[in-house]
Amino acid sequence: MEPRAEQGPEGEAGRVTAQLLKAKTGEFALDSILLLKLPGLGLWDLGCLGECASLEWLDLSGNGLSQLGPLAGLRYLAVLDVSANRLxxxxxxxxxESLQRLNAAGNLLGSLPQLQGLAGLRRLESLRLHDARARLSNPLCASPAYPAALLGLLPGLRALDGQRVCGRGSELRQLCRDLDRSLERGAGGAGGAEPPGAALPWLEEGYWERRPARRGSVAEEAYRQFGEALRECRELGQRADNAIAQAERALGAPGSYVF
Known part of the structure; x- marks a missing residue:
């Protein structure tokens, strides 16, 4: 039977308890929990969730949360989904400080000052406040100036509402736009062409250098599993090459026949 949140003071399920967390994760110590999924449980109070000090990945979507106070102590939290709540x-x-990806679509965020607290998150790369596919949004997103204003507040974002705004994809589009403008200037002929400006590098310095991987138990486990899968693929590929080579030798040997 699916564990549910503790009964509230009016008989309403909605409080996070240690028993709920242990039942959901199988972990005895709350500070050992790294990944936690609590979607659609009717939560209104995060209770002891702040005691999960090592938490890195958290899903609280589809609940009735109006405040996130207990999450302030989660220093290692990297991925958070609080979509479809009442925030x-x-x-x-x-x-x-470790937050990298945040989904807060489907809440009550109505103005930019309500997001001011995120401005100090240097690692925040992906933010979603509007999700057209899930039909989730925030009042703030109704303004056409919302994307530009938000990027002004959070210039380090690489993706906003599922669209890349920085990184390889956006740099390629910017490069294409720069080339188009250059071609347009050149098409005007020698008389109408604008004088070329100073040449700028297409990519920022150090773009191709490998970035140091962020450490984290969840990420390290994912890399380990990927490495094992890649190694197995290479072994299977080698076996297939050997089998093909043996078949070719057998078919090319004198006296061999194919029926």
Whole structure:
């Protein structure tokens, strides 16, 4: 039977307890939990969730949360989904210094100051406040100026609402736009062409250098599994090459026949 949240003061399920967390994860110590999924449980109070000090990945989507206070102590939290709740502020997340990806679509965020607390998160790369596929949004997203204003507040973002705004994809589009403008200037002929400006590098310095991987138990386990899968593929490929070579030798030997 699926574990549910503790009964609230009015008989309403919605409080996170140690028993709920242990039942969901199988972990005895709360500070040993790295990944936690609590979607659609009708949660209204995060209770002891702040005691999961090692938590790196958290799904709280589809609940009835109106505040995220207990999350302020989660220093290692990297991925957070709080979509489809009742949040009007994300201020406690300003203390989650490791946060990289945040989904807050489907809440009550109505103005840019309500996101001001995220401005100090240097590792935040992906933010979703609007999800057209899931039909989730925030009042803030109704303004046409919302994307530009948000990127001004969070210039380090690489993706906003599922669209890449920085990184390889955006740099390629910018490069194409620069080439188009150059061709347009050149098409005007010698008389109408604008004088060329100073040459700028297409890619920023150090773009192709390998970035140091972020450490984390969840990420390390994913890399390990990927490495094992890659090694198995290479072994299977070698076996296939050997089998093909043996078949070719057998077919090319004198006296061999194919029926």
């Amino acid at each position: 009007s502020s994300l201020e406690p997340l300003g203390a989650c």
